[in-house]
Amino acid sequence: MRLREETTLSGIEMAAILISTVIGVAILPFPLFAVRGAGTGAGMLTLMAIGITLIGLLSVIALGLRFPGQSIIQYGAQIIGRPAAAMLNALLIVFYIVLTASAAREFGTVVVTSVLKQTPIEATVIIMLLIAAISARKDLRTFANIHLFYTPIILMPVLLIVCLSFQNAEPLYLLPIFDHTPQILSSLLTITAMFQGFFIITLLIPHMRQQSKAWVSGLSGLGVAGALYLLIITSTVAVFGAEEVKELLYPTLELAKATNLPANIMERLDAAFISVWVTAVFTTLFSNYYFAVHALKQWLGTRDHRLFVFFLLPFLMLIAMLPENVLQMYEGIALIARGGFVLTVLCPVLLLAIAVIRGKRGAADAH
Amino acid sequence: MLTREEVRCVRTFAVLAGMVLLLSGCWDRLEIEDRAVILGIAIDLAESKEDLEEEMKEQINHSNAIGAPDMPVIKISAQIAVPGRIPLGPGESGGATVGEKPVWILNAKGHTVEEAMNALQQELADQIFLGHLRIIVVSEKYARNGLGNLNDYMRRQTDIRRTAWLAVSKGKATDIIHSSPQLERVPALYLLAMLDHSVDMGKLPNEPIGRYWIRNSNLGQEPILPYLVLKQQENVQVAGLAVFRKDKMVGATTPLQIGAYMAVNGISEGGYSFFVPVVNSSKNQYVLMRTVNRDTDTRLVFADGRPKIIANVSLEGNLREKTESDSYNFSDSSAIKELEKKINEALTQEVMHLIADTKRMKADIFGFGEYVRALAPKYWKEHVRSNSRWSEQYHSLDIEIHINYKVRRVGMKAK
Numbered sequence: 001m002r003l004r005e006e007t008t009l010s011g012i013e014m015a016a017i018l019i020s021t022v023i024g025v026a027i028l029p030f031p032l033f034a035v036r037g038a039g040t041g042a043g044m045l046t047l048m049a050i051g052i053t054l055i056g057l058l059s060v061i062a063l064g065l066r067f068p069g070q071s072i073i074q075y076g077a078q079i080i081g082r083p084a085a086a087m088l089n090a091l092l093i094v095f096y097i098v099l100t101a102s103a104a105r106e107f108g109t110v111v112v113t114s115v116l117k118q119t120p121i122e123a124t125v126i127i128m129l130l131i132a133a134i135s136a137r138k139d140l141r142t143f144a145n146i147h148l149f150y151t152p153i154i155l156m157p158v159l160l161i162v163c164l165s166f167q168n169a170e171p172l173y174l175l176p177i178f179d180h181t182p183q184i185l186s187s188l189l190t191i192t193a194m195f196q197g198f199f200i201i202t203l204l205i206p207h208m209r210q211q212s213k214a215w216v217s218g219l220s221g222l223g224v225a226g227a228l229y230l231l232i233i234t235s236t237v238a239v240f241g242a243e244e245v246k247e248l249l250y251p252t253l254e255l256a257k258a259t260n261l262p263a264n265i266m267e268r269l270d271a272a273f274i275s276v277w278v279t280a281v282f283t284t285l286f287s288n289y290y291f292a293v294h295a296l297k298q299w300l301g302t303r304d305h306r307l308f309v310f311f312l313l314p315f316l317m318l319i320a321m322l323p324e325n326v327l328q329m330y331e332g333i334a335l336i337a338r339g340g341f342v343l344t345v346l347c348p349v350l351l352l353a354i355a356v357i358r359g360k361r362g363a364a365d366a367h
Numbered sequence: 368m369l370t371r372e373e374v375r376c377v378r379t380f381a382v383l384a385g386m387v388l389l390l391s392g393c394w395d396r397l398e399i400e401d402r403a404v405i406l407g408i409a410i411d412l413a414e415s416k417e418d419l420e421e422e423m424k425e426q427i428n429h430s431n432a433i434g435a436p437d438m439p440v441i442k443i444s445a446q447i448a449v450p451g452r453i454p455l456g457p458g459e460s461g462g463a464t465v466g467e468k469p470v471w472i473l474n475a476k477g478h479t480v481e482e483a484m485n486a487l488q489q490e491l492a493d494q495i496f497l498g499h500l501r502i503i504v505v506s507e508k509y510a511r512n513g514l515g516n517l518n519d520y521m522r523r524q525t526d527i528r529r530t531a532w533l534a535v536s537k538g539k540a541t542d543i544i545h546s547s548p549q550l551e552r553v554p555a556l557y558l559l560a561m562l563d564h565s566v567d568m569g570k571l572p573n574e575p576i577g578r579y580w581i582r583n584s585n586l587g588q589e590p591i592l593p594y595l596v597l598k599q600q601e602n603v604q605v606a607g608l609a610v611f612r613k614d615k616m617v618g619a620t621t622p623l624q625i626g627a628y629m630a631v632n633g634i635s636e637g638g639y640s641f642f643v644p645v646v647n648s649s650k651n652q653y654v655l656m657r658t659v660n661r662d663t664d665t666r667l668v669f670a671d672g673r674p675k676i677i678a679n680v681s682l683e684g685n686l687r688e689k690t691e692s693d694s695y696n697f698s699d700s701s702a703i704k705e706l707e708k709k710i711n712e713a714l715t716q717e718v719m720h721l722i723a724d725t726k727r728m729k730a731d732i733f734g735f736g737e738y739v740r741a742l743a744p745k746y747w748k749e750h751v752r753s754n755s756r757w758s759e760q761y762h763s764l765d766i767e768i769h770i771n772y773k774v775r776r777v778g779m780k781a782k
Contacts, residue, residue, distance in 0.1 A: 040741075114525045119394040175741035241737075243584035247522065258529040258577050268528060 007140040008209040011217040016151040017144060017204065017287065018221025021197035023154055023228060024284030025106045028277065029330070030194055030229070031236040031251040037187020040242045041179035046233050049191035050226040056345035057198050057222055059352045061214045064205035066355060067362030072202040072348070073298040075362060079355045088347065089299045095336075095343050096292040097312060099196075100285060101319035102333055104128050107281045109326055114253065115274060125320050128285060133313050136289040137306045140207060143290055150283050157276045158228060161269050162235045165259040169238035179242075186334065192345070193337030194229070198222055199344040200287050203294055289316075402496040404448040406470065407555030409540035410505045410517065413440040413476055435478050439512060443483045444541045446555045447471045447491075448499070469552050472545060480520040498526040501559045503533045503576070504540040504595065510609060510616035518580065518614065529577025532562050534593040535609035535616060546601045558603060562593060565605055569638025569658075570622075572608075572629055583614065586754045587736020587747075591628075594619045612730045613754060620721065626658065627721040630680050630714070631733050631768070633663025640687060643713050645706060651690050656710060656774070658684040667738045674743060675765040676735045682714070682770065686777040698781070703774050710772040718768050731761040 009017075034042035060072070067075035072092070076085035108125040116124065135146060181187075198221070205214050236251045239258065245251045256273035260266060292312060297305040323329035355361070449471050473491065477483030488495050503521075505514065514533075521527050536543040544555060551557035565571035571593055574582075582590040589612050596606040607620040608628060620628065626639030637658030645652050660683035668675050686697065686706075697703060725732055736757040740747045751757050 116395045117525075123394070172737050172741045176744040179744070241581055241585050243586060244581045247580070247584055254529070260530070267530065 007207060009144055009204060009207050010209055011213040013144040013148050014204060014208060014214070014217035015221040017147040018198055018201060018218065019225045020147045020151045020154055020280065020283035021200055021287040022195050022222065022225035023280045024197060025103050025281050026194040027232060027280065028110055028250040028252050030191065031233050031245050032248060033187055033190045034233055035237065035242050035245040037181060037184045039179035039181060040174060040176055040237060042233050042237055042242065043174070043230060044177060045184070045188060046191055046230055049188060049195060050222070052192050052345060053195040053198060053222060056348055057201070057218055059348035060199065060202050061205065061218050063348060063352050063355065064202055064214060065211055068211060069206045070362055071206060071298060073295050076351065079351050079360050089295065092343055093292060093295050093299065095339055096288055096295065097315060098319055098336055099340070100288040100292060101316045102336055103281065103285050103288065104316065105320040105323065105329060106333065109329060110250065122321065126317060128282065129313060129316055131282060132285040132289045133309050135286050136293055137309050146286065147283060150279055154276060154280045154283070155228065157272060161256050161259055161273055162231045164261065165235045165239055165255050168258060169235065171238065173241040174234065174238050189341050190334050190337045193340045195222070195226070196340045196344045197284060197287060200291050203291060397494065400450045401493050403491050403493040404496050404499050405445045406448050406499060406553065407446040407502045407544045407558065408500065409444040409544040410503070410509050411442045411540050412506065412508050412512065413442045438478045440476055440478055441480070441483055441509065442474060442476050443480070443487065444472060444474045444544065445487060446544060447473060470554065479516050496526065497524055500527060501531055502544070502555055503531065504536050504544045506536055506538070506540040507616065510535045513615045515614045521576065522580070530575045532559065533576040533579055534562070534595050537594065537596045537606065542597050543595055543603055546597060546603060561603060569636035571605055571625060572634050585734065585737055587731065587740045587757050588734035589730040589732050591732050610725060610728055610730045610732055612728065612758060617728045617730055620724065624721045627718045628732065630661050630682060631663060631678055631718055633661050633680065635661050637661050637682065637684065643710050645695055645709065652695055653690045654686055654706070655688045656684045657687045658682050665738060667742045670765065673765065674739050674746060675767065676738065677767045678769070680768060680770045682772045683775050684772060685775060697777055707772050707774055711770045714770045714772060715768055718770065722766055726762050729758040729762050731757065735764060735766070736761060
């Protein structure tokens with residue numbers, strides 16, 4: 001094996017990875033979840049979810065800088081001891097495997113309901129997983145390049161559609177800004193789960209050229225992705241009104257359908273939106289897959305991550321095919337969201353607290 | 368033994384072949400001439416006895432063993448574009464030759480829309496495609512029965528455009544959608560152009576099916592749809608707005624009331640004209656005014672703990688004609704001021720009349736309830752909460768309309 005040269009990430013690459021990871025499958029149904037929980041207060045609910053995510057993000061960055069050159073898989077043992085860390089690592093890896101599978105399944109479901117109705121869902125899911133798998137075999141350099149390349153391709157069209165849709169907006173539909181329903185808490189967790197892609201940062205901080213820049217890139221990455229989610233929820237509610245959103249399975253797609261390019265160039269933008277969305281799904285899936293195999297590699301201490309890639313594929317496929325129908329799938333995704341909240345937000349906060357109390361920190365020259 | 372180069376070559380070829388197989392999406396391939404592109408649909412209630420009995424015999428989606436919902440049987444009539452005969456431009460080339468109709472009309476029956484569509488598919492070689500469906504006309508009888516089933520069907524479809532028109536016809540919907548005017552060879556497209564141009568000319572609010580759904584979902588607002596009437600020359604008139612209350616049609620307005628409705632909601636691009644008595648109405652001294660611009664500022668206030676709507680309607684218009692040439696003149700701006708005063712009185716009456724009509728129907732088509740829901744959430748949560756309770760409250764809602772009409776121009780005549 002040839003010597004691997006050390007790959008380093010710039011601040012912009014880091015932010016781009018966060019943005020394209022956080023923007024994923026969920027942008028289609030998420031206005032529905034938000035409105036179910038908070039009615040016209042959906043925007044506020046999203047803002048709260050971003051706030052909660054921010055706590056998790058800051059803890060993960062703080063931990064990453066406290067233990068230079070290590071990811072959560074490695075420094076866990078130093079903070080809470082080997083057995084507990086092993087538990088945590090196993091949970092994290094299983095969580096990421098399930099997350100990847102569920103995202104692939106959600107993708108397949110949307111495609112089979114709205115675009116390719118005759119195509120078996122297995123075909124769509126396996127192709128998406130295969131592309132993610134082939135990409136996940138590559139090294140960090142390729143990983144960063146793919147994300148950097150796709151981020152503007154995801155951001156620009158979505159921004160365009162959202163801005164165009166504002167011509168049909170009715171500001172009255174956004175009021176009252178504070179509203180709630182009995183399901184607000186479970187909705188909040190589901191929405192927070194959409195941002196849990198930020199967790200990949202724990203794997204990347206050790207590779208940053210200047211680790212202190214992790215703060216800036218972390219915050220700007222979450223900021224841009226969060227702003228996009230806020231724009232989507234605001235425009236969806238402003239165009240449709242909260243009550244109408246409750247009737248729509250994929251409100252964002254419906255928004256694209258109701259929006260047209262001026263002067264009859266395109267009467268509906270849903271086809272354009274779907275193709276962008278496929279890219280967004282791919283980058284998210286890619287990140288999750290990448291996290292799963294690299295976490296496995298670091299935990300088991302092997303030299304190469306590639307052997308895990310195709311080993312995981314059948315399991316991913318199997319998990320993806322578990323839900324029997326679309327409603328069961330979303331119930332499952334809500335469950336995963338709760339687990340994700342514990343693992344990606346609560347755990348880092350706890351680990352950071354314990355590390356501070358016990359005075360643990362990594363060796364300064366570990367990098 | 369193969370050389371390294373050859374192995375690489377074979378491998379590349381295998382990958383390419385695999386991509387061709389995987390990426391082409393063969394499952395969903397459907398050639399355009401294998402699609403039955405439906406441009407317009409008309410829905411009527413099946414009335415004659417034979418119609419009903421025939422439907423019971425056919426049993427496409429129901430059987431005597433399972434039974435069927437006890438709903439009135441509907442009859443749908445679809446306009447299917449015939450490939451190659453849809454005229455593409457103004458010339459004859461590419462279009463239909465004389466005598467060949469560019470559309471094919473098929474009828475089917477069922478208890479629900481989906482059942483009728485299935486019946487239609489059963490007698491059609493090509494797969495039905497609704498992506499180009501532009502207009503759906505339902506008869507008043509069907510609309511008064513409720514559009515719940517139709518909306519459920521439409522919402523579940525992925526191809527349906529939110530910008531398709533849904534309209535109510537006074538008589539049979541089938542007659543309206545198949546009326547073949549001289550200007551356009553495809554009846555459904557003529558109807559579409561008619562509604563679109565009405566919107567452009569300010570004669571109709573832009574309320575396609577997507578807006579209808581939104582207003583139907585909104586708790587403090589009721590939907591409206593264009594109300595169409597068939598005239599003698601096989602042409603169609605926009606005869607007002609069909610007023611709905613939760614999926615069910617409850618009444619209709621007159622054409623001029625569309626203008627009043629658009630004034631209250633401040634929908635710009637004014638397009639209605641109206642008579643105003645100027646000097647002496649008994650002597651037939653009227654002028655005909657035409658509104659060109661509308662803008663409305665709606666406020667919600669509370670008086671004695673009850674909501675009250677104050678709408679300040681600003682209109683701009685031009686003088687179009689006088690009933691007599693010289694007995695009364697407009698040569699200075701004070702005469703215009705005088706005229707504006709009279710217009711304000713006349714229009715306030717007209718608008719209050721429409722409001723009284725809708726109050727009687729308990730249908731808040733103006734969406735005043737949305738103001739209450741959005742601006743006074745506390746009151747809404749305590750006293751309203753639901754759509755039906757808002758309808759009751761709308762019945763006795765206090766509404767104040769201030770009309771401020773500005774006459775801007777008088778045309779090319781100097782007095």
